[in-house]
Amino acid sequence: MARAAGPERRLLAVYTGGTIGMRSEGGVLVPGKGLAAVLRMLPMFHDEEHARALGLPEDTLVLPPASPDQRVFYTVLECQPLFDSSDMTITEWVQIAQIIESHYARYDGFVVIHGTDTMAFAASVLSFVLENLQKTVILTGAQVPIHALWNDGRENLLGALLLAGQYVIPEVCLFFQNQLFRGNRVTKVDARRFAAFCSPNLPPLAAVGADVSINRELVCRVRGQGRLVVHSSMERNVGLLRLYPGIPASLVRAFLQPPMKGVVMETFGSGNGPTKPDLLQELRAAAERGLVIVNCTHCLQGAVTSDYGAGVALSGAGTVPGFDMTSEAALAKLSYVLGLPGLSLDGRKELLARDLRGEMTPPAADEPRPSLQGSVLGRGIAQLLSLRQEADEMWDALVPSLACAAAYTGDLEALQVLVELGSDRSLEDFSGQTPLHAAARAGQAGAVTMLLQRGLDVNARDKGGLSPLLLAVGGRHRGVIGLLRAAGACLSAQELEDSGTELCRLASRADCEGLRAWGQAGADLRQPGYDGHSALHVADAAGNLEVVALLQNLRGGAGDQALGPYLGLHSFSRDLPFPGSAACCLT
Numbered sequence: 001m002a003r004a005a006g007p008e009r010r011l012l013a014v015y016t017g018g019t020i021g022m023r024s025e026g027g028v029l030v031p032g033k034g035l036a037a038v039l040r041m042l043p044m045f046h047d048e049e050h051a052r053a054l055g056l057p058e059d060t061l062v063l064p065p066a067s068p069d070q071r072v073f074y075t076v077l078e079c080q081p082l083f084d085s086s087d088m089t090i091t092e093w094v095q096i097a098q099i100i101e102s103h104y105a106r107y108d109g110f111v112v113i114h115g116t117d118t119m120a121f122a123a124s125v126l127s128f129v130l131e132n133l134q135k136t137v138i139l140t141g142a143q144v145p146i147h148a149l150w151n152d153g154r155e156n157l158l159g160a161l162l163l164a165g166q167y168v169i170p171e172v173c174l175f176f177q178n179q180l181f182r183g184n185r186v187t188k189v190d191a192r193r194f195a196a197f198c199s200p201n202l203p204p205l206a207a208v209g210a211d212v213s214i215n216r217e218l219v220c221r222v223r224g225q226g227r228l229v230v231h232s233s234m235e236r237n238v239g240l241l242r243l244y245p246g247i248p249a250s251l252v253r254a255f256l257q258p259p260m261k262g263v264v265m266e267t268f269g270s271g272n273g274p275t276k277p278d279l280l281q282e283l284r285a286a287a288e289r290g291l292v293i294v295n296c297t298h299c300l301q302g303a304v305t306s307d308y309g310a311g312v313a314l315s316g317a318g319t320v321p322g323f324d325m326t327s328e329a330a331l332a333k334l335s336y337v338l339g340l341p342g343l344s345l346d347g348r349k350e351l352l353a354r355d356l357r358g359e360m361t362p363p364a365a366d367e368p369r370p371s372l373q374g375s376v377l378g379r380g381i382a383q384l385l386s387l388r389q390e391a392d393e394m395w396d397a398l399v400p401s402l403a404c405a406a407a408y409t410g411d412l413e414a415l416q417v418l419v420e421l422g423s424d425r426s427l428e429d430f431s432g433q434t435p436l437h438a439a440a441r442a443g444q445a446g447a448v449t450m451l452l453q454r455g456l457d458v459n460a461r462d463k464g465g466l467s468p469l470l471l472a473v474g475g476r477h478r479g480v481i482g483l484l485r486a487a488g489a490c491l492s493a494q495e496l497e498d499s500g501t502e503l504c505r506l507a508s509r510a511d512c513e514g515l516r517a518w519g520q521a522g523a524d525l526r527q528p529g530y531d532g533h534s535a536l537h538v539a540d541a542a543g544n545l546e547v548v549a550l551l552q553n554l555r556g557g558a559g560d561q562a563l564g565p566y567l568g569l570h571s572f573s574r575d576l577p578f579p580g581s582a583a584c585c586l587t
């Protein structure tokens with residue numbers, strides 16, 4: 001986490017509805033249009049004099065100076081339609097993520113103005129949908145409309161704009177009543193009070209008083225190095241089932257029927273439930289059918305543990321522990337994990353039990369308690385716990401190499417899991433190679449496609465300066481070269497210059513495939529080698545008519561245009577199912 005640099009910071013505020021902008025119609029509150037016009041009239045939200053002096057466009061608002069050397073400019077994007085958040089679903093939240101994606105390069109941070117009723121669900125979903133986030137995203141809203149005399153909307157929105165404008169907190173956060181929370185840790189706890197949200201199992205990331213105090217230990221590091229990825233294929237057939245004393249097995253059975261694919265089950269206390277055989281049998285049968293059940297406690301605070309027989313019975317029936325996740329986060333995570341393509345059931349359960357976006361505290365992170373040092377058994381347990389932690393660290397260190405191995409062999413299922421596990425850190429191995437290098441070297445088009453979709457840097461260089469494109473050229477993997485080029489891979493100026501000598505070498509060996517690969521990668525086939533001769537000269541002097549004909553056919557310089565039709569170059573956007581460009585409307 002860093003204080004944002006630069007004299008001007010630009011934010012996009014996506015206004016989706018909620019009480020903050022609501023008006024009373026017929027005695028009830030309904031979403032209200034024109035929030036930007038309201039903000040323009042409020043001096044705390046817009047410095048008209050400064051805007052006029054700079055000649056800012058009509059849609060750009062500017063906050064009064066918060067510090068002498070920095071100004072926050074922002075644009076309000078009003079969605080159509082506006083929602084009471086009770087009507088919002090995963091579909092709208094994915095659309096918000098797509099709006100962020102399509103404006104990502106132009107803004108330094110994002111504020112999402114949202115109704116409070118489902119804001120905890122929205123923040124949780126966004127935290128999973130947005131992968132490799134490197135900019136601040138803050139959701140906020142209000143309990144009372146901003147145009148009312150006494151309201152919380154002004155403070156909440158101003159705080160969110162100031163934090164997103166002044167700090168790089170690369171997470172989906174929620175700001176309410178002077179506190180900045182991790183979005184997937186919050187839950188709404190009050191329908192009326194201004195302190196509407198709490199984060200029961202994680203302290204706030206920041207608190208705003210006379211000063212801003214940031215809890216630096218807690219703020220996520222920038223996750224991965226790739227570009228932003230929006231996971232739009234969230235599974236919709238997920239549900240939330242709250243156990244209550246005496247719940248009949250027949251009701252549980254009815255709830256777990258297809259098309260349901262995943263269920264968050266809210267249990268008692270530390271993850272306990274009734275141990276009636278008929279109920280356990282329903283859970284077991286559903287788990288055996290492939291339904292994924294995540295066990296979360298319905299307590300506000302605390303975690304699912306294996307302290308009680310009544311909890312162990314549930315895990316014995318095939319449920320996955322959700323530890324200290326909120327039900328909102330668990331539902332969002334389930335939808336995300338079940339929506340990932342190409343994973344086995346075990347792979348999905350493995351991801352569910354792992355902390356992916358800071359949404360839970362798995363027990364492996366527990367420090368051995370000091371009291372354990374007092375007895376022989378206690379010391380043994382403490383040692384076991386620390387061994388387990390070391391094993392975890394070893395696992396983390398091995399993920400990049402394992403991911404490279406999976407990419408090299410084209411094991412897509414293993415690769416998917418490993419890339420997900422490594423998403424909060426670099427996937428470079430000891431030599432600086434990423435799995436994309438390994439896949440390109442081996443010509444694994446499927447793995448290359450998956451990794452490009454996951455946002456791995458197409459032009460990454462390993463410690464020897466090699467890029468995936470150069471490795472694919474070396475292996476003459478023309479399908480992979482096409483994929484990389486279409487995703488923006490290019491040879492460096494030095495490689496283009498050095499390619500002349502290599503082209504001459506290939507021509508002298510009559511290596512037509514090699515020449516085609518270089519041409520497809522964007523090399524100019526007329527580039528002279530170290531002695532000033534081109535590949536065509538070399539082939540001509542050697543009397544190799546096939547190579548001469550090939551080079552003449554492919555002349556015209558940079559391979560793309562000349563080789564495109566010949567080699568079947570294709571449009572990346574047509575071939576890869578990247579999320580389409582985002583609409584600004586929520587429909």
Ligand SMILES: NC(=O)C[C@H](N)C(=O)O
Pocket residue numbers: 017018019020083084085086114115116117118141142143144
């Ligand atoms: N305070 C609010 O924003 C509640 C409103 N019903 C909403 O969620 O849109």
